[in-house]
Amino acid sequence: MSSHPRRAAGVLMASAAALLSAAVPAAAAVTPAPKTPVPDPRATVAVLDLDAGATTPVVRGEDRAYDTASIVKVDILAALLLKAQDERRALTDDERGHAEPMIRRSDNDAADALWREIGQDAGLTAANRRLGLTSTTAGTGGRWGLTRTTAGDQIRLLRAVFDDSADTPLNPDSRAYVRALMGEVLPEQSWGVSAVAAPGAELKNGWLQRTTTGLWDVNSIGEVTIGGHRCLVAVLSDGSASMSDGVSLVERTARTALA
Numbered sequence: 216m217s218s219h220p221r222r223a224a225g226v227l228m229a230s231a232a233a234l235l236s237a238a239v240p241a242a243a244a245v246t247p248a249p250k251t252p253v254p255d256p257r258a259t260v261a262v263l264d265l266d267a268g269a270t271t272p273v274v275r276g277e278d279r280a281y282d283t284a285s286i287v288k289v290d291i292l293a294a295l296l297l298k299a300q301d302e303r304r305a306l307t308d309d310e311r312g313h314a315e316p317m318i319r320r321s322d323n324d325a326a327d328a329l330w331r332e333i334g335q336d337a338g339l340t341a342a343n344r345r346l347g348l349t350s351t352t353a354g355t356g357g358r359w360g361l362t363r364t365t366a367g368d369q370i371r372l373l374r375a376v377f378d379d380s381a382d383t384p385l386n387p388d389s390r391a392y393v394r395a396l397m398g399e400v401l402p403e404q405s406w407g408v409s410a411v412a413a414p415g416a417e418l419k420n421g422w423l424q425r426t427t428t429g430l431w432d433v434n435s436i437g438e439v440t441i442g443g444h445r446c447l448v449a450v451l452s453d454g455s456a457s458m459s460d461g462v463s464l465v466e467r468t469a470r471t472a473l474a
Contacts, residue, residue, distance in 0.1 A: 253430075256454035258464050260472040261366035265378055266444040272370040275472050280350065280363040281451040282432045284421030285321045287339075287362045289393065289436065290351070290372060292318060294333040294342035296389040306392075318396035318419060321404060330359045345384045347371045360423055369436050369449035377417075377438045377447060397437060407435025408448040410466035411473045415440070422458050430454050433461025441473050448473070 259276035263269050283290075292314055299306050306314065313329050316322035333339060336353035339362070343351050348368045354361035375383040376393045383390070397417035409416035418437025425432065436449045450468050455461035 253456075254454055256430075256452060256456075256460070256464055258450060258452035258468045259366045260448065260450045260468045261370045262472050263370050263374065263447040264444050265438075265447060272367060272447070272449075273472075274367060275468075276366075278350075278365045278367045280352070280365055281434065281453050282360065282423060282425075283354075283362040283364050284360050284423035284432050284434055285323075285326075286369065286419050286421035286434045286436050287354075287359055287364075288317050288321065288326050288421075289376070289397070289419045290339060290343065290346075290348075290362070291326060291329050291333060291359065292393055292396070293346060293372065293375065293385060293389075294339050295329055296392065297342050297345060297384060298333060298338070300384075300386055300389060315396060318393075319399050320401050321420070326359060327357070330357065335359075346375045360421070364451070366449045366451050369451070370447050373436060373438065373447040373449065377445070394438075406462050407465050408437045408439055408450060408469050409435075411448070411469050412439035412441060422461065424458070430456065431458050431461045433458060433465050435465050435469070439473075446473065 257276070259274065259278055261272040261274045261278070263272040295306070295310060295314065310329070310332065313325040317325035317329060333342065335357065336355050339353040348371050350368045351362065351364040374381045375385055376390050394417055397419055398415070400418060404420055405418070407420045408418050416437055416439045418435060421432070421434040423432045430453065432453045433455055434451045439446055439448055448469055450465045452461055452464050452468070455464055
């Protein structure tokens, strides 16, 4: 037994450290965890020239489903108007009191109220069958902003509102009401498809940051006039790092499609 306790303890500790380093490869301790790649943002645009007599839109990009965010508010209003027509009545003061801020300033509380009024997802689905939308799936559990739609279906919705030659269940008064509200959105929300036209575009925009990824859905739909032609335009996008990036993507996509 050693007559120097401190020296003996030091030898034992050094031996233990050597054994541990031999048992655990050094490389295993410093290898970084792989990073999950962030996908590039995606966008799809559909355009229909009403004054050219077209009935099928020109689509650029994959006509896949995107989250609607607040553009679904036009769909909610159309469903509300169909409900009132079926009951042979005008909108009540309370319904108008929700419909107007829902479109003009994208008020979410107003959308919540009218979502319940139309019967939520079941009511929207029933209305969309009548409006000719074939690729739109209503959000559930009160999450109307997570309704999924395609650019092509949004053109079908816009035709029901803006195309006087279309076979639509919305009567002329209902269509005029939707058009009027889409022409009165707040100035700070007049971006998107309006970037390609002179002032006076009738539109509705939507934006939503997904909590699961932190990335943004940014969309814009409406009617614009280009070179004397009235055009219906729907731009849907997702995967942007910020809302401003999404707005830039939507406007750039619209300009390219209508160049």
